[in-house]
Amino acid sequence: MNSRILKDRTAHFVMLCMSLFAILLVLLMAAGLYLKSHPVLEAHSLWKLLFSSEWRPMKGEFGFLPFIMGTIWVTQVAIIFALPVSLLTALFLTEYAKPFVKRLVFPALDILAALPSVIYGVWGVLVIVPIISKRIAPHFMDFSSGYTVLAAGVVLGVMIVPLLVSLFIEVFSNVPMELRDASLALGATKWQTTRKVVLRKTFTGVVAATVLSVSRAMGETIAVLMVCGCVIGIPQGVLEACYPIPALIANNYGEMLSMPYYEAALMFAALILFAVVLIFNLLSRMVLYRIEKKEE
Amino acid sequence: MAIEVKNLNVYIKENHILKDVNILFPEKQITCIIGPSGCGKSTLLRTLNRLIDSTEHVRLEGQVLVDGVDVIGSGPEITELRRKIGLVSQRPCPLPMSIFDNVAYGCRINRMYRKHRQLIWNVQKQLQAVGLWEEVRGRVRTPASRLSIGQQQRLCLARSLAVEPEYILADEATSALDPISSKTVEDLFVSLKNDYTILMVTHTLRQALRIADNVVFMYMGEVVESGPADSVFHHPQAELTQKYLSGAFS
Amino acid sequence: MQMKHKKRVEELVVKTLMWMAMLLVFGLVISVVWTIFSKGFKAMSWEMVSSLPGGGFYIGKEGGFLNAIVGSLYIVGASTVLGLLVSIPVVFYLNVYLKKSSRTAYIVRLALDVLFGVPSIVYGAFGFTIMVYFGLRTSLLGGILVITLLIIPIFIRTMDEATRNFPREILDATFSLGATKWETLKVVVRQIAPGIATATLLSVGRAIGDAASVMFTAGYTDSLPTSLSQPAATLPLAVFFQLSSPIPEVVDRAYAAALVLTVIVLVLSIGGRLVTHRFSKNKL
Numbered sequence: 001m002n003s004r005i006l007k008d009r010t011a012h013f014v015m016l017c018m019s020l021f022a023i024l025l026v027l028l029m030a031a032g033l034y035l036k037s038h039p040v041l042e043a044h045s046l047w048k049l050l051f052s053s054e055w056r057p058m059k060g061e062f063g064f065l066p067f068i069m070g071t072i073w074v075t076q077v078a079i080i081f082a083l084p085v086s087l088l089t090a091l092f093l094t095e096y097a098k099p100f101v102k103r104l105v106f107p108a109l110d111i112l113a114a115l116p117s118v119i120y121g122v123w124g125v126l127v128i129v130p131i132i133s134k135r136i137a138p139h140f141m142d143f144s145s146g147y148t149v150l151a152a153g154v155v156l157g158v159m160i161v162p163l164l165v166s167l168f169i170e171v172f173s174n175v176p177m178e179l180r181d182a183s184l185a186l187g188a189t190k191w192q193t194t195r196k197v198v199l200r201k202t203f204t205g206v207v208a209a210t211v212l213s214v215s216r217a218m219g220e221t222i223a224v225l226m227v228c229g230c231v232i233g234i235p236q237g238v239l240e241a242c243y244p245i246p247a248l249i250a251n252n253y254g255e256m257l258s259m260p261y262y263e264a265a266l267m268f269a270a271l272i273l274f275a276v277v278l279i280f281n282l283l284s285r286m287v288l289y290r291i292e293k294k295e296e
Numbered sequence: 297m298a299i300e301v302k303n304l305n306v307y308i309k310e311n312h313i314l315k316d317v318n319i320l321f322p323e324k325q326i327t328c329i330i331g332p333s334g335c336g337k338s339t340l341l342r343t344l345n346r347l348i349d350s351t352e353h354v355r356l357e358g359q360v361l362v363d364g365v366d367v368i369g370s371g372p373e374i375t376e377l378r379r380k381i382g383l384v385s386q387r388p389c390p391l392p393m394s395i396f397d398n399v400a401y402g403c404r405i406n407r408m409y410r411k412h413r414q415l416i417w418n419v420q421k422q423l424q425a426v427g428l429w430e431e432v433r434g435r436v437r438t439p440a441s442r443l444s445i446g447q448q449q450r451l452c453l454a455r456s457l458a459v460e461p462e463y464i465l466a467d468e469a470t471s472a473l474d475p476i477s478s479k480t481v482e483d484l485f486v487s488l489k490n491d492y493t494i495l496m497v498t499h500t501l502r503q504a505l506r507i508a509d510n511v512v513f514m515y516m517g518e519v520v521e522s523g524p525a526d527s528v529f530h531h532p533q534a535e536l537t538q539k540y541l542s543g544a545f546s
Numbered sequence: 547m548q549m550k551h552k553k554r555v556e557e558l559v560v561k562t563l564m565w566m567a568m569l570l571v572f573g574l575v576i577s578v579v580w581t582i583f584s585k586g587f588k589a590m591s592w593e594m595v596s597s598l599p600g601g602g603f604y605i606g607k608e609g610g611f612l613n614a615i616v617g618s619l620y621i622v623g624a625s626t627v628l629g630l631l632v633s634i635p636v637v638f639y640l641n642v643y644l645k646k647s648s649r650t651a652y653i654v655r656l657a658l659d660v661l662f663g664v665p666s667i668v669y670g671a672f673g674f675t676i677m678v679y680f681g682l683r684t685s686l687l688g689g690i691l692v693i694t695l696l697i698i699p700i701f702i703r704t705m706d707e708a709t710r711n712f713p714r715e716i717l718d719a720t721f722s723l724g725a726t727k728w729e730t731l732k733v734v735v736r737q738i739a740p741g742i743a744t745a746t747l748l749s750v751g752r753a754i755g756d757a758a759s760v761m762f763t764a765g766y767t768d769s770l771p772t773s774l775s776q777p778a779a780t781l782p783l784a785v786f787f788q789l790s791s792p793i794p795e796v797v798d799r800a801y802a803a804a805l806v807l808t809v810i811v812l813v814l815s816i817g818g819r820l821v822t823h824r825f826s827k828n829k830l
Contacts, residue, residue: 004405005373008726015639018632019650022657022702025695029664029672036675088567096564105568107819108575114815115578115808116755118782122789122804123578126585158574189553191560212663219665221758222786246667246758253671253762270671274664281663285656347718352647379724389715392736401733402723452719459723 029274037268040261049268055232062265064272069234070149070242071218077153077238078217082160083210089161090168095180095194113162121226124155129227137239147229150238155223160213167212167288171205172198174291208287215280219273221246245269298323298493299344299463304358304368306339308351313339315517317358321510326485326494328508328525330501332545336517337497341465344495345381346374362463379406382456382492384469388448390440391455395432398440398451399423402459422454426484446477453484464488466496470503482507501541505529513537579808586805589798595806599768611803614784616770620686621760621780622753625694629749632694633701634742638734640702641709642717642727655706662699669696670759677763687774689764696759697749704748708741709734740821747818751811757782781807 040049040062052063093102133146175198183193199206229241230251253266299321306314314336321327329337342348344360346367359366367377379402391398399419402408409415419436423429428450432443440451449469456464466485470478485494486507498504504511504525511529512522513536521528521537532538539545593610600609636654644651673692674684682688716737720730735742757780765777766787781803788800 002373004375004726004729008728011635011728012639012643015635015643016650019636019639019654022636022654022661022699026657026660029668032672032675033668085567085570088564089571092564092568096561101568105571107816108572110815110819111575111579111812112571114751114755114811116751116757116782116811118755118757118785119578119582119804119808119811122585122785122800123581125789126581127577158578161571161574189557191557192553194560215663216665219663219667221665221667222782226786226789246665249667249671250758250761253674267671267675270668274668277663277665277668278660281660282656285659289652289656345722347721350645350714350717350721352645375724375726378722381722383718383722385715385718387715389713389719391716391719391733393733401720402725405723405725405729455719455723465722 026278030278033267033271033274037264037271040264040268043261050272053234057259057262057265060261062261062268064245064269066232066234067243067245067248067269068272070228071244071246073149073235073238073242074152074156074224074228074244075214075217077149078156078160079210079214081154081157082164082213085157086161086164086168087206090165090172091194091198093165094169094172095190095198109162109165112158113166117159117220117222118226120155120159121223124151124223124227128154132239140239144239145229145241147227147241148239149228149235149242152224152228152242152244153238155227156217156220159220159223160217163216164209164213167209168206171202171209171288171291174205175201202291204287205291208284208291211280212284212288215277215284218244219246219277221250225250245273249273298363299495300359300361301340301344302359302361304340304343304360305356306336306343306348307355307357308339309353313517314343317517317519319512319519319522321493321495323493324489324491325509326489326496326507327510327512328504329495329497329512329514330499330504330540331514331520332540333499335514337514338467340514341383341467341495341497344463344465345378345383347378347383349374379459380462382453382459382461382464384449384453384456384464384466386468387472388445388452390443390448390451393440394437395423395440395443395451396436399455399458402455406459408459418458422458423451425457425488426450426454427480428454444477446473446480449473449477449481450484453481457488461492463493463495466494468497468499471499513540515540579812582801582804582808585801586808589802590805591802594799594802598770611779611781611784611788611799613768613770614779614781614803615806617686617689617764617767617778618754618781620771620778621689621693621764622750624690625697625753626746626750628690628694629697629701630742630746632698633705633745634735636702637705637709637738638731640706641712642730642734655703658699658702661695662703665758666696666756667758670762673759674762683775684763684765684777685775686764686771686778689760689778689780690774692759692763693753693756696756697753700752701745701749704745705738705741708744709738712737743821744818747814747821751814751818754814755782755807755811757786781810 044062049062049064050068051065053065054061054063055066093105128151129146132148132151133144137144137146179197179201180193183197224244225247228244228247230243230247231241232243235242249266249269301317301319304314304317305312317340329340331337339348343356348354356368358368360368362377391401396419399422400415403415403418409418420429423432428447431447440448443451470481473481482503485496488494508525510523511525513520513528515536521532521534528537529541532541595610595615596612597610598612640651640654669692673688677688716733717730720733760780761783764780766779766783767777771778784803785800785807788796788803791797
């Protein structure tokens, strides 16, 4: 075996290890978070951790329900806002838009995708929060600071629009042109074709893309932290403050770690987040891969 | 210095692409492989230099003897085999680098020359051999992608020749070219046959008629007929060959 | 006749809705960018970007946030280099060494996509645990490592996408000259150079804007880090911390820092589009 072949084999081995590291990292994260949250899991039942709303770190009581509900509320609002906008935008771009419109819209989406979380936070504080506290909330209640589920949801919704649109476009462009032509040739209007051919054919893809964006939304931290209000309690409506899981971790981690079980509890929060995101991601990615493959 | 194919079977997934192929490609002659598209001509070429290894779900059976050594299975070192067998593909495919580096690429990876001067000399020699030297003189450091398609194809030939192969495989090497470039490249192959054993897949019968010493006619993965060009063209034995030559299908 | 009429109305309604969605997207972009720019410009001064926080900085006295700019640049620069060093071989491996149907390639890609989806706060918490395990304190090094891990999936998957349309003929051509797979690296890298450039710009944008992961790992400081073991400030955290101050002058600095961050990110994003535009003729 000459040196060139040896080099090739060595490179092969090293690069294989580097690639496998990606898989290892996922497992490491799961293991690390689990080990670190082990103490609190030992002290309390999983049921109690997930479904109790007693949050008294000083007394060693950790009920995550308020934070879990906060996350669910915020994500829900974000999706309700982002889904129709993204779907319409993506359909418009793939089915209707002329090239020059695309040339304008894509850079705009690029910018939206590129802006950091903290910038959205600033925008939320300066624009969305005042609108809610001055314009919207007064119709329903005496006073609201504006730092609410609604504010967090809207900011989050705006943040996931570019992701959703790009995933949708990917999904829609996998529908063969001939199918559309066949439908149009039968006298269907563009919208009928879009609805009955494109949307029906890509239904699973659309769901997968949405699930993926939901998982992205759930983990978003800084922007949400800045506008959510950070009040511990199960929100009863969109105009109440909330305290999603990522905000909990960001606000408290690194401080007060001397308290027993506190660090473990926060690590458990990270573990919940990781587990949900992992499952959502795995499922939706596998569906999206299958769609891509079919087209090839 | 010949290539001999014995009982070669190639499967891709469940498809039987080459069926019991037996051919001898004689030394220092041009052998043209003809047949309708999809008959396995290209697969055969890709099997000879084992480029087929990068195809998905492929299974090889039988023997391919290059210089008397079987190259199927473990065989000799694959890089050495490929150096010995040059390939000119259908569409010219310059590497993303300068004209000079394109020709020098193979010499460099095979570490053929100790001195840079020798390398420069060899590059010039090969460019002259394909008649490109006069055309690109003074701009050999510019990207190869700026050449015309015909020039690119000759560059690819020069690139293959630079690693001192013994065999040249050409897969419809002239089909993407305009008539004049096509003629130039075709003439090149004729002039090269004194030094190389040339295997050429072609889709134009007239080209085969012009330059082939031997002809192999393939149909649906099988070799229907093979032999000296003269006898295959003028006295075809099989009915299929007669039909194909008369233009009944293509 | 009735039917036809209905069809036309439907088409019109849908189109209007689509245009409204489009306008909303535009409106949002303009609103965000305008908010940051108008607030930021008012607060911006040369002192902000050229000096460190002074004595009474946090009660509104003199100083700027050079510490955050420099810290961010250190972290982003180092992690981009590290990220490239890891990513290029992996992309090369996935595309040249492994076949399309390879199970390994499938699982690695899946793992990378999952990692891409892992929230940065989880990266931060995980990174911090690892650092504690190795006895590291919040430091420049910690920030660099966590950001590197964070951007590697983006790096790899973006380049991977760019390599998907890689012409197989080029590989065949090099192989037929007797090259080993490893020896095609140079050719492949040259061919996907635009993809690498785009991926780099994207990753840099992501790296510079991420706050949650550097919060626990890089920490925050008013001085410039002089070694890898010292904590480092970052732009997003400068915005975040100062925005929550009750003193208007300090909040102004948050706006100015936000402006700097936005400008950097916009330049990267526009640069990325120009690069892709230049090198791909038939793409959108």
